[in-house]
Each structure stands twice: as C-alpha cells, then as structure tokens.
Amino acid sequence: MKNVAIYTDGACRGNPGPGGWGVVLRYENCEKTLRGGEMQTTNNRMELTAVIEGLRALKEPCKVTITSDSTYVLNGVTKWMENWKKKGWKTNGNKPVRNVDLWKQLDNAVGEHQVYWQWVRGHSGHRDNELADQLANEATDEILRGEIEKR
Numbered sequence: 001m002k003n004v005a006i007y008t009d010g011a012c013r014g015n016p017g018p019g020g021w022g023v024v025l026r027y028e029n030c031e032k033t034l035r036g037g038e039m040q041t042t043n044n045r046m047e048l049t050a051v052i053e054g055l056r057a058l059k060e061p062c063k064v065t066i067t068s069d070s071t072y073v074l075n076g077v078t079k080w081m082e083n084w085k086k087k088g089w090k091t092n093g094n095k096p097v098r099n100v101d102l103w104k105q106l107d108n109a110v111g112e113h114q115v116y117w118q119w120v121r122g123h124s125g126h127r128d129n130e131l132a133d134q135l136a137n138e139a140t141d142e143i144l145r146g147e148i149e150k151r
Contacts, residue, residue: 001114002027004062006054009069009122009132010046011140018143019043021050022135024128025057032057033131037139046136047073048102055109063114069122069129073106078117081107 005026012019020037034053037046047070054066068074081103084090089097089104097103120126122133 002060002062004058004064005128006051006064006066007068007128007132008047008050008054008066008073009129009136010043010048010050011133011136012041012043012046013140013144016040016042018140019046020136020139020141020143021046021053022132022137022139023050023054023057024131024135025054026128033135035135035139037136037143039143042099044070044072045099045102048099048106050132050136052102052105052109055106055113055115058113061113063116065116065118067118067120067126067129069120071119074117074119076103077106077110 007024010019010021018037018039019041020035023034025032034057036053047068051066051068051073055064083092084097084103089100091097120129122129
C-alpha cells in the first residue's frame with residue numbers, strides 16, 4: 001500500500017457565506033493540489049469537503065495520514081461518528097447531526113483506506129497547512145469573482 005499524506009483546510013467568508021477548500025496530497029516526491037468552493041456554505045462544511053475531496057483523489061486503497069487544523073473534523077471522525085451511526089445519525093441529545101450528508105460521504109471515503117488522523121494548529125507556520133489554507137482562500141476568491149473552476 002502506498003503511503004500518502006493529505007493536508008486539508010477550509011475557509012469561509014461569513015459563516016455562512018462564500019467558502020473554499022484546499023488540499024495538498026504528497027506521495028514520495030510528488031505533490032498534487034486541489035481546491036474548490038461554494039457560494040453559500042460554512043467553514044465546517046468546507047473543512048469536511050477538503051478531506052472528502054482529498055480521499056476521493058486517491059486512485060487505489062492507501063495508507064493515508066490526514067493532517068487538519070479542524071478539531072470539528074478530527075473529533076467528529078475519531079470520537080463522535082461511531083455513536084452517531086449507532087443512533088441513526090443523531091447526536092447524544094437526539095438531534096440530527098449537522099452536515100450529515102458530508103459525514104456520510106467522509107465515512108464512505110475513509111472506509112476505502114487505512115487512515116491516520118493528525119491535528120496541526122492553524123496559522124502556525126506549518127508549510128503544508130499554510131498551503132492548504134492558501135488554496136482554500138484562492139478558491140473562495142474565485143467563487144466571489146464568479147470564476148468557479150472544476151478541479
């Protein structure tokens with residue numbers, strides 16, 4: 001199995017508002033970047049979308065280390081999601097899980113790989129997290145200018 005590193009970030013101007021996501025994928029000496037966004041979204045949705053799109057970019061099952069500055073994503077996937085699924089995608093307070101559409105997509109995407117999760121403090125100078133942040137903000141700018149590109 002290939003060892004792949006994925007660095008993700010999401011951005012939103014408003015919250016809700018226009019937002020973007022960015023991904024940096026690394027395998028051996030190769031680097032691939034992805035970005036995209038939506039006109040009306042939230043920061044949490046963009047953080048989730050970044051991870052989903054990073055995993056979707058992989059062409060075969062891999063050992064993946066995902067590095068994110070989103071405690072929402074990391075806690076959701078490592079601490080909360082198992083119970084949400086057992087309760088029919090309800091929280092401990094018996095309320096529907098927010099962003100359930102994306103959590104389900106992430107659950108499916110993770111299932112195809114051996115995934116390890118790593119948190120990094122945002123805006124702390126971590127090279128690949130900063131690049132993912134830059135990509136997310138560039139995508140947000142493209143959304144605002146009406147330059148939506150498929151990437």
